[in-house]
Amino acid sequence: MKGATVMKGSSTSKRPLKKSAKFTEVQETLLKEGAAIYVDKKGVESLYIDFPYHVNYVHSYAQDSPFFLGLAEGKLRGTRCEPCKYTWATPRTHCQFCGEPTKWVELPLQGKVHSWTTCHYGSEAFLKETPYNLVIVEFEGANSVLLSRLKACTEEQIYVGMPIVAKFASEPKYLITDVWFEPAPGALKG
Amino acid sequence: MPQASSTVKPPRDVFSGTATPASTKRSGRRVYVVAGGVTKFAKAHPDMDFRLMCKKAFDQARSEVPNLRLNDIDGSRISYFSDHFSRQLKASSMVLDYLGLNPRGSVRIEWGGATGGECFQAAWEAIASGRMDTCLAIGYETMSRVQTWKGNEFIALASDVNYDFPLGGFYSGYYALMVVRHIYEYVRRTKFANIKDEREAQKKAFEYAGRVMAMVSVKNHRNAMFNPYAQYPKNLNVEDVLKSEMVSYPLPREDICTMSDGAAATILCSEEKAKELTEDPILVKGVGCGTDTMRLADRPFGKVLLMPHEKASDYAQLEYPGVHSFRAGRAASIEAYNHAGITNPNKDLSFVELHDAYASSEIQTYEDMGLCRYGEGYGFVERGDPFLKGFDYGMKLPNAGATPVNPSGGLIACGHPVGATGLMQAVMAFWQLQHKVGERFGSEKLQVPNAKRGAIHSHAGTGSAVTVSILERVKP
Numbered sequence: 001m002k003g004a005t006v007m008k009g010s011s012t013s014k015r016p017l018k019k020s021a022k023f024t025e026v027q028e029t030l031l032k033e034g035a036a037i038y039v040d041k042k043g044v045e046s047l048y049i050d051f052p053y054h055v056n057y058v059h060s061y062a063q064d065s066p067f068f069l070g071l072a073e074g075k076l077r078g079t080r081c082e083p084c085k086y087t088w089a090t091p092r093t094h095c096q097f098c099g100e101p102t103k104w105v106e107l108p109l110q111g112k113v114h115s116w117t118t119c120h121y122g123s124e125a126f127l128k129e130t131p132y133n134l135v136i137v138e139f140e141g142a143n144s145v146l147l148s149r150l151k152a153c154t155e156e157q158i159y160v161g162m163p164i165v166a167k168f169a170s171e172p173k174y175l176i177t178d179v180w181f182e183p184a185p186g187a188l189k190g
Numbered sequence: 191m192p193q194a195s196s197t198v199k200p201p202r203d204v205f206s207g208t209a210t211p212a213s214t215k216r217s218g219r220r221v222y223v224v225a226g227g228v229t230k231f232a233k234a235h236p237d238m239d240f241r242l243m244c245k246k247a248f249d250q251a252r253s254e255v256p257n258l259r260l261n262d263i264d265g266s267r268i269s270y271f272s273d274h275f276s277r278q279l280k281a282s283s284m285v286l287d288y289l290g291l292n293p294r295g296s297v298r299i300e301w302g303g304a305t306g307g308e309c310f311q312a313a314w315e316a317i318a319s320g321r322m323d324t325c326l327a328i329g330y331e332t333m334s335r336v337q338t339w340k341g342n343e344f345i346a347l348a349s350d351v352n353y354d355f356p357l358g359g360f361y362s363g364y365y366a367l368m369v370v371r372h373i374y375e376y377v378r379r380t381k382f383a384n385i386k387d388e389r390e391a392q393k394k395a396f397e398y399a400g401r402v403m404a405m406v407s408v409k410n411h412r413n414a415m416f417n418p419y420a421q422y423p424k425n426l427n428v429e430d431v432l433k434s435e436m437v438s439y440p441l442p443r444e445d446i447c448t449m450s451d452g453a454a455a456t457i458l459c460s461e462e463k464a465k466e467l468t469e470d471p472i473l474v475k476g477v478g479c480g481t482d483t484m485r486l487a488d489r490p491f492g493k494v495l496l497m498p499h500e501k502a503s504d505y506a507q508l509e510y511p512g513v514h515s516f517r518a519g520r521a522a523s524i525e526a527y528n529h530a531g532i533t534n535p536n537k538d539l540s541f542v543e544l545h546d547a548y549a550s551s552e553i554q555t556y557e558d559m560g561l562c563r564y565g566e567g568y569g570f571v572e573r574g575d576p577f578l579k580g581f582d583y584g585m586k587l588p589n590a591g592a593t594p595v596n597p598s599g600g601l602i603a604c605g606h607p608v609g610a611t612g613l614m615q616a617v618m619a620f621w622q623l624q625h626k627v628g629e630r631f632g633s634e635k636l637q638v639p640n641a642k643r644g645a646i647h648s649h650a651g652t653g654s655a656v657t658v659s660i661l662e663r664v665k666p
Binding site: 023026027036040044046048051053059061064067082088090091092096114115116117118119120121122123124125127128129132134136143144145146148149155159160161175176177 | 233234236237334335337339340342345346351352353354356357358359360362363366367369370371374377388389392433436437438439483485486487488489490491513514563627634
């Protein structure tokens, strides 16, 4: 962890602070100058400071590791509870219904759109990727579904039930985004 | 021609034992709400930090029960959702000392979007159990402390960070996924069942559902025009909503709530104490809470949890909850209705304040709460049931006033400072049932006539937890 807490406010205190009656302007000023004053309709001044926070977590996938290692090999792994005859397309290493350990199984690399959306906005980390499509994928032989990205097609072309195929990143980043889906050959012609 | 979707059906018996919510096993003392207070919800309150916001809400509540001394409050339950927004861990302690509530007992409640509703029920438990006679339930959120898209990221951290967050980290996207399937199940397969081409049928279904969702947005924004505590009162019509920029298809901006700063407080008491403090205490007649899997993808495709006015044959073909309905909301409603002795929510409730973070989830929630059957949510809106009677929405609504939903304006128009939201609903319901909306809002427009019993509904991320509480007027 580096730079977990840095307060920049006081370093700029020799210059007069910018004042604004617009909250968005105050936010912008903060990013550049570290401090600013918001003035409300009654003339009350509130002092704002920039207050950054950055953490590098040491994150283990722990019992989910086989799934993410599988993506790097071009495999989609789900889990199966034999007593419940239930296959999880998003793996759970213990069954939700009976609590027993599940076993790893390979899922087919093709499925269908169970639901979808096109995101025109996203949270800050993903804004630069917009617009992007999210898809919930259903697989033959699986009882639950998988959330993923749907690429190589536009908002107008997607429909519930569309056949899709899995694609894998050639350079794995060991994230869920190492797999995504695209329309199956011929699916866009319909 | 494209083919329709069909999920593999699991053996139904795997769900036995997972589908039965707690029922009538409850005892404990009767609990009353005696006071409520809220700050105006706003984009930001630069002149108030979280402690002062809570103080304002608390003081407003105390002004409603002038005979209650600070020392008479036995303890508190306090809620805020995110330590990321607060940037101050253990912030609850700073609220308690600011309010002068040390050294009395308290605990912080965090339950995602349902944080406020859960806080209310935690205070109920403190009284019902006999542990306290007077308990403050107070909550806040300060979301203005980061920019909107960073705020969306913080909220999305309340989704599975291995499997869900890295795909886009966007709650509007998750709710869009859920309503797309809802529209497919209930509009494409019914209203447009005779259209064979899958793409054409789905397009028509989305157009239709988009207009109905816009009607919900119009209702809530226009209601809020008479609520001085609301953040975004707007005189919108359906076209305005549909023209607002698309955020996550099929949800445009005006179908989605915003980030807010605000606080809300209620004071709960035992019967004996309530009688000392007010002539018009409001009884907490029932409480319920349900949960579901964090990941949408893990939700089963099983049987509907039935209410007394429904039959299994109503839903013979339905795979439930899938990703299209909120099983937690159903479970919470059943538990609360059982507790309150409600057999037909439409008849037995004068109004509902529910968690409409999205216009879509308001419609899905009508069905979960049994205000209409699964699949009838869109028709429920078109007929006008959830609208106020004698109120100008610019639409023909034959059933207006049947079961008013979100007379306050809901989250879409009041704002959604997460830890305060469920308590704001409690305050709105409290004033409705005391018939004091006119006094508090300066207008009678939003007062539901002769309000006798109301439900409040608080909902956490993608339906992973929901609380429902039933409040009832006891004064003749």
